[in-house]
Amino acid sequence: xxxxxxxxxxxxxxxxxxxxxxQGIATIVLFFATWFALMQIDWISVFKVQKVKDKTEEKxxxxxxxxxxxxxxxxxxxxxxxSIDSIVSALCVANDxxxxxxxxxxxxxxxxxxxxxxxxxxxxxxxxxxxADNPEELTGVIGHEMAHIQLNHVMKKLVKExxxxxxxxxxxxxxxxxxxxxxxxxxxxxxxxxxFEKEADIQAVDYLIKANVNPAPFADFLYKLAQNxxxxxxxLTWISTHPDSKERSEYILKYSKGKAKKFKSIIxxxxxxxxxxELDKQ
Amino acid sequence: MTTxxxxxxxxxxxxxEKASNSYLMSLIAFIAGLPLPIVNLIAxxxxxxxxxxxxxFVRWHxxxxxxxxxxxxxxxxxxxxxxxxxxxxxEMMSSNYIAYLFTALxxxxxxxxxTIHTAIQTRKGIHVEWWFYGSLTxxxxxx
Numbered sequence: 393x394x395x396x397x398x399x400x401x402x403x404x405x406x407x408x409x410x411x412x413x414x415q416g417i418a419t420i421v422l423f424f425a426t427w428f429a430l431m432q433i434d435w436i437s438v439f440k441v442q443k444v445k446d447k448t449e450e451k452x453x454x455x456x457x458x459x460x461x462x463x464x465x466x467x468x469x470x471x472x473x474x475s476i477d478s479i480v481s482a483l484c485v486a487n488d489x490x491x492x493x494x495x496x497x498x499x500x501x502x503x504x505x506x507x508x509x510x511x512x513x514x515x516x517x518x519x520x521x522x523x524a525d526n527p528e529e530l531t532g533v534i535g536h537e538m539a540h541i542q543l544n545h546v547m548k549k550l551v552k553e554x555x556x557x558x559x560x561x562x563x564x565x566x567x568x569x570x571x572x573x574x575x576x577x578x579x580x581x582x583x584x585x586x587x588f589e590k591e592a593d594i595q596a597v598d599y600l601i602k603a604n605v606n607p608a609p610f611a612d613f614l615y616k617l618a619q620n621x622x623x624x625x626x627x628l629t630w631i632s633t634h635p636d637s638k639e640r641s642e643y644i645l646k647y648s649k650g651k652a653k654k655f656k657s658i659i660x661x662x663x664x665x666x667x668x669x670e671l672d673k674q
Numbered sequence: 675m676t677t678x679x680x681x682x683x684x685x686x687x688x689x690x691e692k693a694s695n696s697y698l699m700s701l702i703a704f705i706a707g708l709p710l711p712i713v714n715l716i717a718x719x720x721x722x723x724x725x726x727x728x729x730x731f732v733r734w735h736x737x738x739x740x741x742x743x744x745x746x747x748x749x750x751x752x753x754x755x756x757x758x759x760x761x762x763x764x765e766m767m768s769s770n771y772i773a774y775l776f777t778a779l780x781x782x783x784x785x786x787x788x789t790i791h792t793a794i795q796t797r798k799g800i801h802v803e804w805w806f807y808g809s810l811t812x813x814x815x816x817x
Contacts, residue, residue, distance in 0.1 A: 408812050415806035423749070426780060430773035441767055552763055 449547055452559060453511020459576045460499075460515065467498040467518060467674070475659055475667050476516065479531050482658045483538060486603035494538060500674055504617065506533050507580045508540045510547055515580070518671050524613060527657050527664045531603075532596060532610020539595035545588045546579070553578060586636075593640055597648050606655035607648040614641040676788055677808070681801035682817065685731040690799040692728060693735035696721050697793035700739050701786070712751070718743045730817050735796055738804060738811040739789075745807075746785055753778045 436442055467473070476496055484491040493512040501517040508514055514537050524530040540546055550559055554575055562572060584592070600607045618637035659667075685693070696718070703717030722736045753775060759765040792802045803809070 405813070408809050412806060412809035412813060415809060419745075419806050423777065423781060427773055427777040430776050431770050433769065433773065435769040435772035436767070439772065548766075555762055 445547075448559065449510045452547075452550070452562065453509055453513055455562060455572055456509045456576050456579065457511075457513055459572055460509065460513075460580075464499045464501060467500045467671075469498075469670055469674075472498055472521075472667055472670055475663055476521075476530075476534075479527070479534055479658050480514070480538070483531070483535055483599050483603050487599050489538065489542060494541065496534075505580065506537050508537045508546045509576075509579055510550065512541055514538065514541065518674070522668060522671050523617075525616075526609055527659045527661075528600075528606055528609035529613035531605050531658055532600060532607060532613060535596035535599040535605075535610070536592050538599065539592035540584065540588070543588070543591060543595060545584055545592065549584055549588070550575065550579075552585075553582075589640070590643070593644055594647055597644055597651075601648065601651050601653070603658065604653065604656050605658060607644060607651075611641040611644040611648075614638075614644070676791060676802050676804050678795065679801050679803050681731060683731075685729070685799045685801075687799075689729050689731045690797055692725060692732045694793045694797035696725070696732075696736040696739040697789050697796065700743055701789050701793065703743075712747065714750075715740075715743045715747045730815075731801070734801075734811060734815045735792075737815045738792075738807050741807045741810055741814075742785060742789070742804065746782065749778050749781060 473496075476498055480494055480496050481491055483489070484494060494514055495512050496514045496516065498516050498518060498521070502519040503517045504520045504523045506514070506516045506520050514534070516534070516537075520533065521530055524533070554571075562575075596610065597607045600610065614637040618641070657664075699721045700714060700718045703714040706713055706717075718736075718740045722740045725732050725736045728736070756765075756771055756774065760767050760771065788804060792804070795802045803811075
């Protein structure tokens, strides 16, 4: 009698066990099925997330641009501006990039630096142009900064370092000028994530090759700056914010190997000489 | 989602109140613990530990309340950390993330409604077994 009761109990237990396993699996499947079904909707468009993001980037870009404009001297020499513009235009055309989004500005400053600001602002210091030996080197740096813009690294860096909430606060009026100044400083003088740098380098090489520009001088430029790095020049900002330059120049060369084709320069040697002369005069 | 069943015995007034409280506890903790999902679980766990030596009816319902909180903890924690990573790291908001939030919201809402319903029913001494958690509780909670 006791044995029969125990066996019945055991059967009942295994039925309940089976039932709970099946119901558990069904619940998990239902959860993932709901998630999967909801994933089919483009929520980013439904909630206009991209529009909000673009507006935030636009506002931030304007704010940073205001700060930079106030503190630096923009070089408005039409010949220099036009020449640099032609490099950007050529890269944009060859790579299907929206030219109107990229806004290039040259600033008169001895620092060897170039950096990207939200909303497509690309800042180049005259010191960097002067330290380049040929237009291809400069084109490489411009390509690298354009890659940061196109790959959305600038906004990602800001969100990571300042935080999304602080960025939104900045754009919604209650903005402290000190925070804004500090953040602008971060943009111009602090490094991107190592992976971002590599991604931008590789993307820059692709841009250059598509525009028929030899990427080797870009690698040479990095190598050259890395050599000067040991002399610890206070002006080498671009190199101090872009560490491991030797390693980078090596993988740039490695990546561009075998991709060689007939290269040409975007701007003629005479134009390049004139740019340097104009900058030396200032 | 829930089924009303006859319990092995007729629970007394005091038992019904305690069993109902275990769901109320998770409801209150649910509101307090919205930003931090672990709060729900801790509150229900404390109530469970306090009543594990109670009568079978009380123990049974405390266990069911605890188990339901445990699975929601995984769902909500995942959503919580995903949100944190969007706010403080370079993780971007995506359609998958919003879809997950809606899924979690639907499941939380179902659980919320079921909890209110069960709290009312158990207060009346009616035994309510939930889909999955009911049979799981039957396995764990011995008379």
